[in-house]
Amino acid sequence: ETITADLANYRATETYADEPTGEYRGETTPVGYFQVANAFGLYDMHGNVWEWCADTWHDNYHVAPTDGSAWIENGNDNRSPLRGGSWYISPTLCRSACRLNSLRRGLDNHVGFRVVCGAGRTL
Numbered sequence: 001e002t003i004t005a006d007l008a009n010y011r012a013t014e015t016y017a018d019e020p021t022g023e024y025r026g027e028t029t030p031v032g033y034f035q036v037a038n039a040f041g042l043y044d045m046h047g048n049v050w051e052w053c054a055d056t057w058h059d060n061y062h063v064a065p066t067d068g069s070a071w072i073e074n075g076n077d078n079r080s081p082l083r084g085g086s087w088y089i090s091p092t093l094c095r096s097a098c099r100l101n102s103l104r105r106g107l108d109n110h111v112g113f114r115v116v117c118g119a120g121r122t123l
Contacts, residue, residue: 003094007034008047009087016091028087028109046094049112050082050102057081057101079103086110 005012005022009029012022032043056075058064064071079101085094088110102111 003046003091007036008044008085008091008094009033010047010085010091010094011088012091014090014092016094019091025087045084045096047085047089047091048087049084049110050086050089050100050108051084052102052111052113053081053083053099055081076101078105082111 002019003010003016004019005024009025012024015021028048029044031048034044037043038045054070054072056072056077057079058071058075081099082102083096083099085091085098
């Protein structure tokens, strides 16, 4: 229904909707820290670190692939989408539908990526 500091790592001194404030950890947490996976068995899809997407940045989804493949043609080769929010950000941005763009050469302790191997298992 909503995000709380018991379910995700974000700036929990701020709230989403009418939820109470929670512990602001101020750094990343290990994968699986909250011991709650989504329906696909994935952990920490909201908060912790912004996740790089394989796509190049496009301002909208006009003519985007519909087969689930990365959208790399005719995009901004210097920028990629980030999704999911991070440990230092407000809970209103900690959702998979939220996307920002960032330079691919940027280094930040609140940006990362998810390694996928085998039959969809994540490390």
